[in-house]
Amino acid sequence: MTGGERSVRSGIRFDQVSVVYGQNTVLDRLDLTVEPGEVMALLGPSGSGKTTALRAVAGFVQPASGRVHLGDRDVTGLPPHKRGIGMVVQQYALFPHMRVQDNVAFGLKARKVAKAEIPERVAEALEMVGMAAYAKRYPRELSGGQQQRVAIARALAIRPGVLLLDEPLSALDAQLRSGMLAELARLHRELPDVSILYVTHDQVEALTLADRIAVMDKARLQDCGTPQDLYRRPRTEFTASFVGNANLLPVTVTEGADSVDFAGRALDVPTGDVTRGATATLCVRPHLVGLGDGPNALSGTIAEVQWRGSTHRLYVDIDGHRVKADLKELRETPALGDRVTLHFAAEDAVLLPAGAAPGTGGGADD
Amino acid sequence: MTSAAHPVASDITATKTPRQRTGPSRAVPPKAGPREPARRARRIPGFVWALPPVAVLALVFLYPLALVVQQSVSPDEGGTSIAPYGDVFASESFRSALTTTVWLAVGSTAGCLVLGFVLAMIIAFVPFPGGRAVAKFIDVFLSFPSFLITLALLFIYGNVGMANGVWTDITGAADGPFDFLTTPWGVLLAEITYFTPFVMRPLLAAFSQLDSAQLEVASSLGAKPARIVRQVILPEALPALAAGGSLVLVMCLNEFGIVLFTGAKGVTTLPMLVYSKAILESDYPAACVVAVVNIAISVGLYSLYRMVSRRVGA
Numbered sequence: 203m204t205g206g207e208r209s210v211r212s213g214i215r216f217d218q219v220s221v222v223y224g225q226n227t228v229l230d231r232l233d234l235t236v237e238p239g240e241v242m243a244l245l246g247p248s249g250s251g252k253t254t255a256l257r258a259v260a261g262f263v264q265p266a267s268g269r270v271h272l273g274d275r276d277v278t279g280l281p282p283h284k285r286g287i288g289m290v291v292q293q294y295a296l297f298p299h300m301r302v303q304d305n306v307a308f309g310l311k312a313r314k315v316a317k318a319e320i321p322e323r324v325a326e327a328l329e330m331v332g333m334a335a336y337a338k339r340y341p342r343e344l345s346g347g348q349q350q351r352v353a354i355a356r357a358l359a360i361r362p363g364v365l366l367l368d369e370p371l372s373a374l375d376a377q378l379r380s381g382m383l384a385e386l387a388r389l390h391r392e393l394p395d396v397s398i399l400y401v402t403h404d405q406v407e408a409l410t411l412a413d414r415i416a417v418m419d420k421a422r423l424q425d426c427g428t429p430q431d432l433y434r435r436p437r438t439e440f441t442a443s444f445v446g447n448a449n450l451l452p453v454t455v456t457e458g459a460d461s462v463d464f465a466g467r468a469l470d471v472p473t474g475d476v477t478r479g480a481t482a483t484l485c486v487r488p489h490l491v492g493l494g495d496g497p498n499a500l501s502g503t504i505a506e507v508q509w510r511g512s513t514h515r516l517y518v519d520i521d522g523h524r525v526k527a528d529l530k531e532l533r534e535t536p537a538l539g540d541r542v543t544l545h546f547a548a549e550d551a552v553l554l555p556a557g558a559a560p561g562t563g564g565g566a567d568d
Numbered sequence: 569m570t571s572a573a574h575p576v577a578s579d580i581t582a583t584k585t586p587r588q589r590t591g592p593s594r595a596v597p598p599k600a601g602p603r604e605p606a607r608r609a610r611r612i613p614g615f616v617w618a619l620p621p622v623a624v625l626a627l628v629f630l631y632p633l634a635l636v637v638q639q640s641v642s643p644d645e646g647g648t649s650i651a652p653y654g655d656v657f658a659s660e661s662f663r664s665a666l667t668t669t670v671w672l673a674v675g676s677t678a679g680c681l682v683l684g685f686v687l688a689m690i691i692a693f694v695p696f697p698g699g700r701a702v703a704k705f706i707d708v709f710l711s712f713p714s715f716l717i718t719l720a721l722l723f724i725y726g727n728v729g730m731a732n733g734v735w736t737d738i739t740g741a742a743d744g745p746f747d748f749l750t751t752p753w754g755v756l757l758a759e760i761t762y763f764t765p766f767v768m769r770p771l772l773a774a775f776s777q778l779d780s781a782q783l784e785v786a787s788s789l790g791a792k793p794a795r796i797v798r799q800v801i802l803p804e805a806l807p808a809l810a811a812g813g814s815l816v817l818v819m820c821l822n823e824f825g826i827v828l829f830t831g832a833k834g835v836t837t838l839p840m841l842v843y844s845k846a847i848l849e850s851d852y853p854a855a856c857v858v859a860v861v862n863i864a865i866s867v868g869l870y871s872l873y874r875m876v877s878r879r880v881g882a
Contacts, residue, residue, distance in 0.1 A: 260784070260788050261787075261788075262784055281787070282784070282787040282788050283787045283788070283789075283790050283791055283792055284790075285788070286790070287788050288788070288789075289784070289785055289788040289789075291781045291784075291785060293779060293781060295779055295781035295782045295784075295785045296782075297782060297786075297799075297800055297803075298804065299803040299804060300803075308786065308789055308791070308799070309789030309790055309791075312786075312789055312790040312791040312792075312795055313789075313790040353785075356785075356789070357785075357789075360789060360790065366788075
């Protein structure tokens, strides 16, 4: 029996994995463990090393140093076909000259599954993604979403312990994407033993689907935690801005208890264990900023107003710092140049000590 | 312009690329004219422009071709008869030339397909330094004259070539072991060497279209390289193999330079037979009969090639 024939609880462990192309380090000493049955999202901008990490698990890139483990197997030197991994890529990569059922059967035949068993396994995998009715079609006769379902069925048919998803929804349009996201969540509930490594640059996909998110930037792991944890208590400026696009304000921690100085204004925020007198970054989510007077009031001028249907996004310049505020759709929209006052609750702010971020800023501004 | 006068002409008519638009007009105007008098009147400017190239083409190409056909039905005794065809078809030299031509062409094509597939796969999928340069060189190679390859092979494997020279130097023997160049095998080797790039060109184009993610997914699903070649790469290369293979088959059937240059005495192909009948024996009707047969085979295969390549969109 070949490995991965039965769903083994395996998980993935990166142990100081570095990948180097020529002079270029594209993955720098990654340490990360994906527990059996866990969905781990690798989230980061392009060039952050997230895809390289996935390819190191699949065996398409050879680490310059470090080890990759699947369960208790060290697979670092194994060729891809001996790893027993299911993989789904952005552009589906279905075999165009094979019918859907033959695409799904491909891995089973390659792994020498008993002939009599194959039709049943193919039907089961197609059933799982709701494509049973399309078994006789060719890939070119299917829509993008259907092709991606077949690609997922093809990966699941071999009953892998580890499923690698490389930007699986990026080629789909927005509406299809949210449907597929729900579908993937359902699949994971049906296959609780499969570890999933999900590479994406889309924070919504990561927040929705992942048990934990590993935030990557500049070839390094920046942060890792549950979605709620990363969102509410980011540990680095990069995480704060890339996940949820937070406002980051430079402040100085004042001597008084739980108080910081922002451009001459005293703000009440929990300072935790940040040293008194040190500079730090104040992080506030745009949707936690309110309009009008209140605690921690900041006044400035409107630089831009965006209407986004259910919300208004205001950009307010406060002493040269631009603050974003997402507000429930306003009845009276302020005009450009108007003086407004913003406020936020002390418990909604997070203080990041200066130097907490190896890679600062750079999040997509949306 | 729909009437088909000529297999090649009708074939070209179907593919409407601007470059080939002069094709039908130069080949069929006399037939198209009387059929559509009303339309012709309206189209005078286009027709007039087509006349000069048609005239030139008719003079330098169609007329000599017609002369060849006419000569093939004009025996030396005078009159018009298909007797020369009977004579030629009955002759042993024609039959053996036909057999030699066909097996050489088929053998060379098979060799080119196998070698071309392997080489193209290495260039396309095995990253090695200079791979791009090799691919570029394939393009240049296509422009080389065929006898050049034969000449190069003579330098290497000829009776006084390098391989035999090394052998005689080492062993002190009078003759080297390589004496196949003047046999059909020498012709086969030269044709495979020369024509393989003609198979590789379309293959490399096809491989560049192949999504490398397919190969990666296949291997992650547990397929070893041999299975990936057989079940993923080969099926997607089939159109290119068909197109390249039929092109090489036609070119091998008509190959003259390589056969002449190897100096293989026993290897008489149809083009060689035309040459010896016409130039050495001055038997023009027989030469023309062989030529007509050769043309018929070529045009037939060419039509097949166009049909195949159009069907598969290569």
